[in-house]
Every structure is written in C-alpha cells, then in structure tokens.
Amino acid sequence: MNDVRILKIKKSVYENNDLEAEKLRGELRAEGTFLINLMSSPGSGKTSSVLRIIEQLRGEMAIGVMEADIDSAVDAKTVAAAGIPVVQIHTGGMCHLDAGMTRQGLETPEMQGLDLVILENVGNLVCPAEFDTGACKNVMILSVPEGDDKPLKYPLMFSVADLLLINKIDTLGLGIFDFDIAAVRERAAAINPSICVIEVSAKTGEGFDLVSDWIRKAISRF
Amino acid sequence: MNDVRILKIKKSVYENNDLEAEKLRGELRAEGTFLINLMSSPGSGKTSSVLRIIEQLRGEMAIGVMEADIDSAVDAKTVAAAGIPVVQIHTGGMCHLDAGMTRQGLETPEMQGLDLVILENVGNLVCPAEFDTGACKNVMILSVPEGDDKPLKYPLMFSVADLLLINKIDTLGLGIFDFDIAAVRERAAAINPSICVIEVSAKTGEGFDLVSDWIRKAISRF
Numbered sequence: 001m002n003d004v005r006i007l008k009i010k011k012s013v014y015e016n017n018d019l020e021a022e023k024l025r026g027e028l029r030a031e032g033t034f035l036i037n038l039m040s041s042p043g044s045g046k047t048s049s050v051l052r053i054i055e056q057l058r059g060e061m062a063i064g065v066m067e068a069d070i071d072s073a074v075d076a077k078t079v080a081a082a083g084i085p086v087v088q089i090h091t092g093g094m095c096h097l098d099a100g101m102t103r104q105g106l107e108t109p110e111m112q113g114l115d116l117v118i119l120e121n122v123g124n125l126v127c128p129a130e131f132d133t134g135a136c137k138n139v140m141i142l143s144v145p146e147g148d149d150k151p152l153k154y155p156l157m158f159s160v161a162d163l164l165l166i167n168k169i170d171t172l173g174l175g176i177f178d179f180d181i182a183a184v185r186e187r188a189a190a191i192n193p194s195i196c197v198i199e200v201s202a203k204t205g206e207g208f209d210l211v212s213d214w215i216r217k218a219i220s221r222f
Numbered sequence: 223m224n225d226v227r228i229l230k231i232k233k234s235v236y237e238n239n240d241l242e243a244e245k246l247r248g249e250l251r252a253e254g255t256f257l258i259n260l261m262s263s264p265g266s267g268k269t270s271s272v273l274r275i276i277e278q279l280r281g282e283m284a285i286g287v288m289e290a291d292i293d294s295a296v297d298a299k300t301v302a303a304a305g306i307p308v309v310q311i312h313t314g315g316m317c318h319l320d321a322g323m324t325r326q327g328l329e330t331p332e333m334q335g336l337d338l339v340i341l342e343n344v345g346n347l348v349c350p351a352e353f354d355t356g357a358c359k360n361v362m363i364l365s366v367p368e369g370d371d372k373p374l375k376y377p378l379m380f381s382v383a384d385l386l387l388i389n390k391i392d393t394l395g396l397g398i399f400d401f402d403i404a405a406v407r408e409r410a411a412a413i414n415p416s417i418c419v420i421e422v423s424a425k426t427g428e429g430f431d432l433v434s435d436w437i438r439k440a441i442s443r444f
Contacts, residue, residue: 043368
C-alpha cells in the first residue's frame with residue numbers, strides 16, 4: 001500500500017480565501033469536476049460513508065477521493081483498497097483545509113479527469129466550517145452516539161452544510177443512545193432552513209441510495 | 223435556569239501563552255485549586271463524565287466546572303442542575319481555550335475558593351491540544367463509537383494528555399462497533415509512554431472509582 005500519495009500541505013499563499021474558493025469553483029465547473037467537501041467530528045463515519053457513495057456511483061462516473069488528516073494515511077489506504085484514485089493530504093497540524101490547500105490536492109496527477117471528487121476534511125466540527133474549500137457542495141455527518149444537541153453547540157457547521165447525514169442509525173433501536181432525530185431535524189432547520197437531511201447507516205448501507213440521488217441531482221444542477 | 227453565567231471570552235491579550243499558562247499554574251498551586259482540562263471530540267461524553275466525577279468526589283472537596291462552547295449553555299445547565307458552581311464560557315467561535323481565556327473563567331465569582339475546577343474544553347480533538355490552558359493535568363476522552371484509529375490521526379492530543387478515558391465501554395459487548403482496546407492502549411503508549419488509561423462508562427458509572435482515585439493522587443502530588 002505504498003502507492004498512496006502523501007501530500008504535505010504548505011500554508012495557502014492566498015490572502016483572500018473566499019475569492020480563491022470562488023475561483024476554484026469556477027475552474028471545477030469549466031472542467032466538469034464536482035467537488036464535495038465532507039466534514040464531521042472524528043469518528044462519525046466519513047470514510048465508511050465515502051465507501052458507500054463510491055459503491056453506489058462508481059458504475060456511472062469517475063470518482064476520486066482526497067483524504068485530509070493531521071497525520072497517518074489510514075483512510076487513504078482504505079479508499080485505495082477499493083480501487084479508487086486517492087491522495088492523502090497532510091495538513092501539518094492544521095485543523096482545517098482552505099481553498100489553496102484544496103487546490104494543491106486537486107492538482108496532483110491522481111485527481112485529473114474525474115467527474116466527482118470527495119474531499120474528506122479533517123475530523124473537526126469547528127474550524128473546517130470557517131473556511132470555504134472551493135467545493136461545489138458541503139456535506140456534514142452527525143452520528144447518533146454524538147448526541148442530538150450538536151446543532152446547538154456547533155451552529156456554524158450546520159449553517160454551511162448543504163446536506164446533513166445522520167449516521168449510525170442502526171444503533172437507534174438498541175436503546176443505548178438518547179438521540180431524538182426529530183429534535184436534530186428541527187434544530188438544524190432553525191439554523192439552516194435549506195439544509196437537506198438524510199438518515200443513513202454506513203455500516204448497513206441504509207440510506208445511501210438517497211444520498212446518491214442527492215449527489216446526482218446536485219451534479220446535474222452544477 | 224437563568225442563573226448560569228455566560229462569559230463571552232475576549233481574545234487573550236497575552237502573546238506568550240506558555241508563559242501565561244505557567245504563571246496561572248503557579249497561582250493555582252498557591253491557592254490550593256487543582257484545575258483539570260478535559261478534552262475530546264464532540265459527543266464523546268465530557269459532560270456526563272464530569273457528572274460522574276462530581277458524584278464520586280463532591281463529598282470530600284469543593285468542586286466547580288467551567289463549560290467552554292462556541293454557543294449555547296446546554297452543558298452548563300446540566301451541571302448547574304447537579305447543584306455545582308458552574309460558568310459557561312463562550313469562545314466567540316474560537317475552537318480552543320488558551321491560558322488567558324481560562325484565567326477569565328477562573329476569575330468569575332462562581333470559581334472562587336474551590337479545591338477542584340474541571341474545565342470542559344471545546345469539543346475538538348485538534349486545536350485544544352495546541353494550547354496550554356494552565357491546567358494542572360490534561361484529561362482526554364476517546365469513546366468507543368469514534369474508533370480505535372484515533373491515536374494515529376490525532377497524535378498531538380494523545381501526546382499532551384496525562385489521562386485517557388476510554389468511554390462508552392458499555393457498548394463494547396454489543397458487537398456494533400469495531401474497537402480494539404488493546405490496540406488503542408498500544409497506539410497511545412507509543413505516542414505518550416506515561417499516559418494513564420482507564421476504561422469507563424459514563425452511562426453506567428463503571429470505572430469512575432478509578433478516575434477519582436487518579437484525581438485524588440494527582441491532587442496530593444500537586
């Protein structure tokens with residue numbers, strides 16, 4: 001598994017991240033590459049959700065994945081094992097990605113000529129929400145064991161997300177976690193009325209047909 | 223529950239956080255107040271662990287809690303309901319606390335004359351590890367649903383923690399999460415050979431007798 005590219009990110013040279021993000025989005029549109037920025041807490045199921053999306057969509061489009069982490073290449077190796085082009089981005093201790101860093105990932109040989117690129121951001125419910133990566137859509141995951149109060153505590157993340165995946169719903173019936181899905185939907189909608197919410201289980205695959213439909217529709221409108 | 227103090231933190235005026243943290247630690251030692259900095263991902267069980275520690279130690283020492291959050295006072299209200307002095311620190315979008323911010327919390331009327339103060343840091347496995355709060359000990363939580371690969375991905379947090387609580391162990395026997403405790407212990411020890419690891423369930427209370435013993439011993443050596 002030594003064929004995973006590990007990219008050590010340099011600090012973005014662009015002072016105005018928002019401008020840079022808009023520029024990147026324009027270039028992606030021109031190239032016909034749809035970029036999804038996937039954000040969540042550590043351990044919410046980003047990588048396993050990416051694998052489920054790949055499973056659903058690999059037959060109809062060319063997909064690549066960029067894995068951002070402080071350290072290690074654990075997730076990139078998992079994705080590479082699925083036979084998908086992947087690049088590991090090491091942020092050098094940084095807690096988020098900005099548009100300049102994202103561009104460095106997109107310029108690698110592995111990420112050329114793709115229809116869909118999924119950027120798995122650093123596991124962090126705070127900082128990644130503050131930086132526009134240039135992605136076409138922001139997707140976030142909240143998993144059942146994390147609790148239903150998260151929209152109240154991390155409102156910015158819920159406000160920048162286009163799609164909220166509520167993951168690990170296979171644990172709901174077990175009665176081990178207090179998690180009120182209706183309350184999460186209400187709290188998320190209060191922050192972001194246009195947010196779309198899909199309940200999924202990356203473990204069983206439940207709900208990822210709906211996620212794939214959402215992605216297809218978003219690509220068709222891009 | 224309107225009696226919870228909400229403190230809007232100003233940016234720390236101290237340029238050198240490490241010096242300020244050392245100064246704060248010296249003052250805490252002189253005052254006989256032991257400060258614990260509790261860190262984890264969102265939803266790992268910080269507040270419920272705080273409640274378990276309170277349950278164990280409230281009969282023998284005066285305890286206070288500082289709850290740091292981007293927004294809301296959910297956790298502070300939970301702790302206040304237990305009849306414990308509490309202050310809610312709003313970080314104004316900041317993803318961590320530094321020593322200057324911690325000092326602002328400690329200077330509130332609620333935090334005076336206490337033996338033990340627990341600072342519940344912002345839910346974030348990245349940034350809080352970078353800033354010494356001035357606490358006497360750093361405690362971190364990793365919960366079973368987050369996965370056993372976290373020491374590989376967030377090594378700095380594991381390197382600054384004196385005590386690692388592995389929480390939600392009540393879910394281990396259910397076979398819903400792949401989580402190898404021995405692997406976590408090994409990975410954490412490889413990063414930080416002196417880290418102490420205790421397996422707990424904030425839900426059932428299991429293991430918090432050991433956590434309390436650890437705290438008593440740490441206080442006696444301070």
